[in-house]
Amino acid sequence: MIEYGSMDVSHILDSLNEPQRNAVASPASNLLVLAGAGSGKTRVLVHRIAWLLQAEQASPFSILAVTFTNKAAREMRGRIESLLGQSFSGMWVGTFHGLAHRLLRSHWREAGLVQDFQILDSDDQLRLIKRINRSLQIDEDKWPAKQCQWYINGQKDEGLRAANIEHFDDDYSKTMLEIYQAYEQACNRGGMVDFGEILLRAHELWLHNPQILSHYQKRFRHILVDEFQDTNAIQYAWLRVLAGTDNQMMVVGDDDQSIYGWRGARIENIQQFNVDFPEAEILRLEQNYRSTAIILQAANKLIANNQGRLGKTLWTEDGEGETISLYEAFNEQDEARFIVDRLQDWFGAGNRRSDSAVLYRSNAQSRELEDALLRVDMPYRIYGGHRFYERLEIKNALSYLRLLVSRDDDTAVERIINVPTRGIGGRTLELVRSLARSENCSLWQACVKSVNESHLSARAANAVLAFLELIDELDSACKQLQLHEKTEHIIANSGLLQHHEKEGGEKARARIENLEELVTAASNFDDVTIYVENHEQAPSETAAEFEPDSKAFLAAFLDQAALDAGDTQAQESDDAVQLMTLHSAKGLEFELVFMAGMEEGLFPHKMSMNNISGLEEERRLCYVGITRAKKKLYLSHAESRRLHGDVILCRPSRFIREIPDELVDEIRLKTSISHIPSRPDRNSRSLGRRVGGDIEIPETELSLGQRVAHGKFGEGVILNYEGQGPNARVQVNFDAAGSKWLVLSYAKLEVLA
DNA sequence: AAGGCAAATGTTTTT
């Protein structure tokens, strides 16, 4: 029995290894834990919190733990509670956005918000930007709304408001800034906050309100952060301020698994932590409990190619395990067929399909795999695509509910004013919009005005009136109803259900099912504690109002729908093969893992392979993929692949070469297919080039798949040709410049080794 | 207001 003081803490420390135990029971105020893949990262966090609560007798109210997803937050709270056998409602465990949102709801006034501010998800945000761009008369082709959204979110991730951005004189900067400004104004006018805004406001709340900051600084003595390598600038700044000089901070992360640089994550925050907390204790967790020695060795060797790592080498007490298998497929169909064959063998040997996963770089690759799986009737679960609360029909239903909370919710009005269609066309809507603009009022008010003051044709006025009356009717009918009854009533009486019913077809059936699922979700929404804790300042006052039939309850449901978009699939299907991108595989593990499409241009992706930081992030992604595998790893690549319609030749990914040969076995099919050009053998792969056997271009020294250099376009691969000799035209896919047709006699191509 | 057709577009994703 391990005692701490007079407390028996063996249940917290017993199951841990030495470094894990050091982290969990560390007396240091600040801790940086560099935790390799599969080294028990979450476990250390969970046990550390348990340690604080029990051994150090910390109050649950003094603990704030941050994760990246709601799922991770739920899991963490659950694990702490099951470890200690009780629940701790005073503890804050959540995502950055969840926690920041909670602060803003409590301190809306100090944060400069209206009390019933609405959350914009990225879809709402994009629609708003489109509307703004239209009113600013911005050329949609030149400045796509998507790009503007990217810009705005990028600035917010860096903690920058429009007013803070120094303006440059080029077209791009000027236009983006103009849009950003207009967007900020629109959000403020409408009482809307997007995801980035939640973080930004929460940070400003600290800066502008010393008394509030000091309250939370005194409260949260223990701050714990998971996936620290994925924090962006504003998130770290927020943490930094909260930590102040006195609070204890434990951050856990793995610089080698940072794969979200493209959306603002900063690995440098790890170094910054060392600067900000120079006395912090640094611990490494390198013992891996997941994979075989061979898999770990492959991962270690691969990631060693990255510069500037903090340095970590995974090891295991387990055996070597099976070698990694490499398959060179003829094309993507062959690849899919190969994978499915192996999956069938695996399942036939008595294994569970759900212990296997196929990982790929981009979602488009799933199609071929799905086809192949469908053909042999093997169940699969595919991650990706629209999450539950992001689906069209769900968002529409939620918009009706939002109007019950506030009629002035323009986002909701825009969405459903004519869904289902009720004769309010583009022209009418435009009139209402401009009225709203000139009167500086909400769309709802503009609708009322336009009807009362007969700005509209009789027909249009009728349609608008019908909309206004419908919402009012729904509202009064819902007044006394419970949340799930409200939801049900809205779906049935808004016309949405009939709308989808008469639509017909497979898609519509799924939509109706989703709407039914929404009612279930509403009746499951009973997490009252979350809301009540939001209002710790005045619990007696608000708790009473917070009944399942209250407006506040509905608003809380809508908030959670916005902040936690739910799962991709309604229910976990039973034993099924898991298909997902490498990004979504982070944090998961499988006995058997396939990494498909290991080809230059696809993985590393061509958009990321031009600069070192992009390439290194791709390599980390590969590292993440490899370390998902517990027992057996297959890598595959195709010689040719159909991409955007035409067939391109592919070279094996450099990442394959970066794994030592002795860890890899190349699989060859027993029955070789005669019309396939002979494959380069293993030697050629090691040399990193394709040789022999390929189709030669007549009367030239070139052949398909050959690597060449061009004076202007740089290096590339020959994809196709027409004609022969000096007059031949060749299609070259340049690494940087893309695919071009060139006449040989003019192009002066240099043949590369 | 709905359906049809041409044009555009095609990394990764959470909140």
Place this chain on the structure above:
DNA sequence: CATTTGCCTT
């Protein structure tokens, strides 16, 4: 190639 989008017709 396949899917989504926006524009144009009815």
